[in-house]
Amino acid sequence: MDLQALHHALLAPPAQLGVIADLQAIRPQFHLHLQQTVPSTNTVLWDLIDQGAPVGTAVIAEQQDTGRGQWGRTWQSALGGLYLSLYLEPDKPAIESNTITLASAWGITMALQQLGLPIGIKWPNDLVFNGLKLGGILTETRFNQGKLSQTVIGVGLNWNNPVPESGITLRRVLQHHPIVSLSTLEQLAAIVLYGIIQGYWVWQQKGITDLIERYEQVLVNLGQVVKIDGHLGNVVGVSTTGSLRIRLDSDKLGDEIAEICLKPGEISLGYGM
Numbered sequence: 001m002d003l004q005a006l007h008h009a010l011l012a013p014p015a016q017l018g019v020i021a022d023l024q025a026i027r028p029q030f031h032l033h034l035q036q037t038v039p040s041t042n043t044v045l046w047d048l049i050d051q052g053a054p055v056g057t058a059v060i061a062e063q064q065d066t067g068r069g070q071w072g073r074t075w076q077s078a079l080g081g082l083y084l085s086l087y088l089e090p091d092k093p094a095i096e097s098n099t100i101t102l103a104s105a106w107g108i109t110m111a112l113q114q115l116g117l118p119i120g121i122k123w124p125n126d127l128v129f130n131g132l133k134l135g136g137i138l139t140e141t142r143f144n145q146g147k148l149s150q151t152v153i154g155v156g157l158n159w160n161n162p163v164p165e166s167g168i169t170l171r172r173v174l175q176h177h178p179i180v181s182l183s184t185l186e187q188l189a190a191i192v193l194y195g196i197i198q199g200y201w202v203w204q205q206k207g208i209t210d211l212i213e214r215y216e217q218v219l220v221n222l223g224q225v226v227k228i229d230g231h232l233g234n235v236v237g238v239s240t241t242g243s244l245r246i247r248l249d250s251d252k253l254g255d256e257i258a259e260i261c262l263k264p265g266e267i268s269l270g271y272g273m
């Protein structure tokens with residue numbers, strides 16, 4: 001990863017960065033820190049924030065020794081992948097804290113779709129291609145007086161790194177859907193940084209209902225059949241707090257059609273759908 005090449009990639013025309021029409025005029029200021037090997041880009045970024053780093057600071061590493069995934073898992077972070085964290089200061093009530101992850105997932109997915117790649121979201125925050133995991137997001141937040149005050153959005157995206165059987169790299173996806181303006185890790189980093197910002201912009205400016213409507217349009221789980229405590233149900237959407245909405249099969253519950261909401265972590269939707 002080369003800093004000059006990354007600065008250059010960030011100056012590409014917005015359409016080449018997958019930026020949606022509403023946002024083509026924005027040019028966010030990023031403060032970039034490129035590193036070779038770090039424990040976790042999220043941890044390095046929190047240290048920088050504690051030392052006074054401004055909003056828009058981003059840490060990008062070539063490898064992570066102890067990359068962190070959702071639910072306390074390890075994120076394998078070998079050379080060839082994208083490991084990136086961005087610092088933002090949302091002005092939102094604490095109850096919306098789960099939705100920043102949805103906003104980021106939507107923004108990055110949308111950017112890749114705008115470029116012609118059929119990428120979708122597996123709830124809550126996995127980027128997928130053909131049912132295989134392309135990347136994930138780990139958001140960490142701090143609160144102040146009941147409001148979200150600081151957030152670190154950490155993105156791991158498979159570019160050209162080894163992946164498990166349930167995963168895929170973007171380089172493989174590009175073999176089937178080539179894109180002229182996406183051939184380097186620096187270009188991918190620029191697309192992801194702009195992608196996070198566009199999701200964040202929709203969340204902040206248009207509001208949570210608008211964001212969720214857009215999110216549901218790229219959600220691969222809509223209609224998926226799930227089993228909860230022995231009852232069958234269907235995924236019907238996502239609530240404004242980021243929970244998964246499931247409509248339970250009425251046959252199993254008499255005449256009533258019951259809908260339940262599950263928080264991230266309360267159900268796993270699995271891979272290989």
Ligand code: BTN
Pocket residue numbers: 039040041042043064066067068069070071073075082083084085125126135136137138154155156157
């Ligand atoms: C997931 O489990 O799907 C989320 C993975 C998030 C990994 C990224 S890599 C950059 C940032 N630093 C970390 O330690 N984790 C996130």
